[in-house]
Each structure stands twice: as structure tokens, then as C-alpha cells.
Amino acid sequence: MKHSQLKEIIKKKASKTEFAIVTNLENGLSEIYEPKKSLSKDFDTHKDQIENFFKSKKNGVIENTEIFVETYIRPTKVIIVGAVHIAQYLVDFARSLNFEILIIDPRGYFATEQRFPNLKIINKWPDEAFEEIETNENTALIALTHDPKIDDPAIKHALNKNFFYIGALGSKKTHENRCIRLRQTGFNEKQINSIHGPIGIKLGGKSAPEIALSIIAQLVEVTYKK
Amino acid sequence: MKNSFDEKILEEANDWIEANQKVVLATVIQTWGSSPRQVGSRMIVNEKGDFSGSVSGGCVESAVVRECMGLIKDNKPCKKIEFKVSNENAWEVGLACGGEIAVYLEQIT
Numbered sequence: 001m002k003h004s005q006l007k008e009i010i011k012k013k014a015s016k017t018e019f020a021i022v023t024n025l026e027n028g029l030s031e032i033y034e035p036k037k038s039l040s041k042d043f044d045t046h047k048d049q050i051e052n053f054f055k056s057k058k059n060g061v062i063e064n065t066e067i068f069v070e071t072y073i074r075p076t077k078v079i080i081v082g083a084v085h086i087a088q089y090l091v092d093f094a095r096s097l098n099f100e101i102l103i104i105d106p107r108g109y110f111a112t113e114q115r116f117p118n119l120k121i122i123n124k125w126p127d128e129a130f131e132e133i134e135t136n137e138n139t140a141l142i143a144l145t146h147d148p149k150i151d152d153p154a155i156k157h158a159l160n161k162n163f164f165y166i167g168a169l170g171s172k173k174t175h176e177n178r179c180i181r182l183r184q185t186g187f188n189e190k191q192i193n194s195i196h197g198p199i200g201i202k203l204g205g206k207s208a209p210e211i212a213l214s215i216i217a218q219l220v221e222v223t224y225k226k
Numbered sequence: 227m228k229n230s231f232d233e234k235i236l237e238e239a240n241d242w243i244e245a246n247q248k249v250v251l252a253t254v255i256q257t258w259g260s261s262p263r264q265v266g267s268r269m270i271v272n273e274k275g276d277f278s279g280s281v282s283g284g285c286v287e288s289a290v291v292r293e294c295m296g297l298i299k300d301n302k303p304c305k306k307i308e309f310k311v312s313n314e315n316a317w318e319v320g321l322a323c324g325g326e327i328a329v330y331l332e333q334i335t
Contacts, residue, residue, distance in 0.1 A: 003334055
């Protein structure tokens with residue numbers, strides 16, 4: 001592979017586009033495949049098979065050929081509401097796992113660049129923040145403020161948009177009260193039960209990094225069930 | 227369905243190259259039976275034998291490092307190697323899990 005191509009692949013990954021790398025294992029030539037983009041002659045004869053790999057998001061060698069296909073899919077978007085202590089550890093775990101992270105917190109003294117370097121922080125109330133974020137059923141929400149004023153609007157948005165994961169920090173009692181509020185605003189039991197609250201798998205830890213670990217573990221588990 | 231977890235090996239390869247190192251990229255392209263790393267798993271090796279990432283659970287990495295260094299020394303663009311239980315490499319490094327893997331090595335030029 002040429003260094004220029006490696007750089008192009010890295011750029012594509014950073015721009016969150018979906019693509020595949022196709023490599024001829026005999027002569028070492030490789031190319032980037034994208035839907036609706038033409039391939040060179042060498043690879044074009046296998047276009048259908050390459051497209052199949054791309055569509056099923058699989059890696060592998062095309063049968064009876066020496067062509068290897070590696071697909072790259074868009075990272076899962078994780079929205080953290082609350083730029084709190086736990087979020088600082090969550091960001092580190094989420095980065096190693098290649099989640100795309102953004103933080104929403106209207107409280108300026110929490111959501112600072114100094115506490116969260118190189119991260120997209122939206123310093124607005126959730127309703128306003130969601131106007132500028134594209135969300136769908138491939139998005140996850142981690143609500144950490146346990147303040148209904150901030151968490152509830154975010155959870156409502158996530159329920160309406162069918163996020164694949166919604167987790168909310170808070171004790172059992174806090175969560176019960178949250179469920180009551182959501183019920184009153186018209187959400188059904190199925191929707192309410194889909195919220196992971198209290199958030200995280202049971203590890204037993206109480207410190208901020210331990211709670212972050214239990215949350216991220218649950219998120220990975222749910223990602224595989226998607 | 228494949229998830230988007232990614233180990234950032236390509237990014238690291240780029241850092242190494244920009245630090246004037248010669249880099250070979252090793253990618254798991256096929257697996258048979260039980261193998262520790264899935265297809266698409268990667269490691270990188272430089273001319274000194276420093277490496278990052280993995281293609282197995284530590285079973286064949288040393289052999290891959292040797293092969294990669296050989297590729298740099300002979301200035302060859304690419305090579306495919308297979309590790310099987312019946313492979314003579316396996317007696318030396320071996321896949322304890324009894325699986326088989328094919329690894330593709332390519333020099334970044």
C-alpha cells in the first residue's frame with residue numbers, strides 16, 4: 001500500500017464515511033471502494049461481490065479470488081448529557097472503543113475545554129442541542145446529571161428517536177420518580193422499560209472510573225445485541 | 227453485523243512512517259476453526275522489529291514480526307502467510323487454540 005493511500009483511508013475514517021478497502025493479495029494493489037464510485041479494471045470485474053461484502057458490513061476474501069475486502073462503518077454516536085466527573089472517564093473508555101462522543105451540558109462551569117480537551121461539547125439545554133445533532137436508532141444516550149431539568153428532555157428525545165441505548169444515572173428511587181414523570185408525559189411501559197436505570201452493569205464499584213467502566217460495559221453489551 | 231470498534235492501527239502506522247520508520251502492515255484475512263482474532267485484525271511492524279496491535283492472542287506474533295522484517299530487508303511489496311497446526315511454523319510458535327489463520331503482509335511505501 002502506498003503511504004498516500006494510507007493517509008486517504010485515515011482521512012475517510014475521520015470523516016465518518018462508510019467505505020471499503022479492496023486489496024489484490026497477489027500483486028498488492030489496493031483501492032478504496034465507495035458506493036457509486038467506479039473501481040479500476042482490476043477490481044471492477046468483482047464489483048458485485050465487493051458490494052455484497054460492503055452491504056453486509058463484512059471483511060473477507062472473495063471466494064475463488066485473491067481479493068480481500070475490508071469494510072469500514074460509521075462509528076456509533078454516543079451522547080453524554082452532563083459533563084460530570086464520570087464523563088471524564090467515560091470519554092477515555094469510549095475513545096478506545098471508537099465511539100463517536102459528544103457532550104451536552106448547559107452548565108458552563110462543567111462543560112469546559114480544559115476538563116474535556118479535543119471533544120465536541122455543546123453548551124446548551126438538550127432541546128436546543130438536539131437541533132444541531134443528527135440522531136437516529138444508531139445513537140446512544142448516557143444521561144449523567146440526575147437533574148430532571150437536564151436529563152428528562154434528553155431522555156424524551158432519545159425515546160422519540162428510538163435510540164438503541166438509553167441509560168440514566170441515579171438511584172432506584174431517582175429512577176422510579178423519573179419513570180413516573182415519563183409515564184405522565186405519555187410514554188408507554190415498553191419505552192420506559194427500555195431505559196437502563198440505574199445505569200450500568202453491577203460491578204460493585206463506587207468511584208467515578210468504576211461507574212464509567214460499568215456504563216461502558218453495558219453499552220458495548222447492548223451494541224452487540226443491536 | 228460488524229460493529230465499528232477499531233484499534234487505530236492505521237493511524238499509528240502513519241505516525242511511524244512520518245517518524246521515518248519503515249512499516250509493514252499485517253492483516254488477518256482468513257480464519258478457520260477457533261482463532262483468537264477476527265478477520266481484519268491488524269498489527270504493524272517496523273524495520274527494528276517494534277510492533278503494535280495483534281493478529282492472534284500472542285501465539286504467532288513473533289513469527290509475523292520476523293516475516294515483516296524479512297519483507298523490509300528483501301524490499302518485497304507483499305506476502306501471504308498461513309499458520310496452521312500442520313504448518314511447521316506452528317511447532318515453533320503455534321496456535322494453541324488449534325485454529326488456523328492467514329495473514330497478509332504489505333509494506334507501506
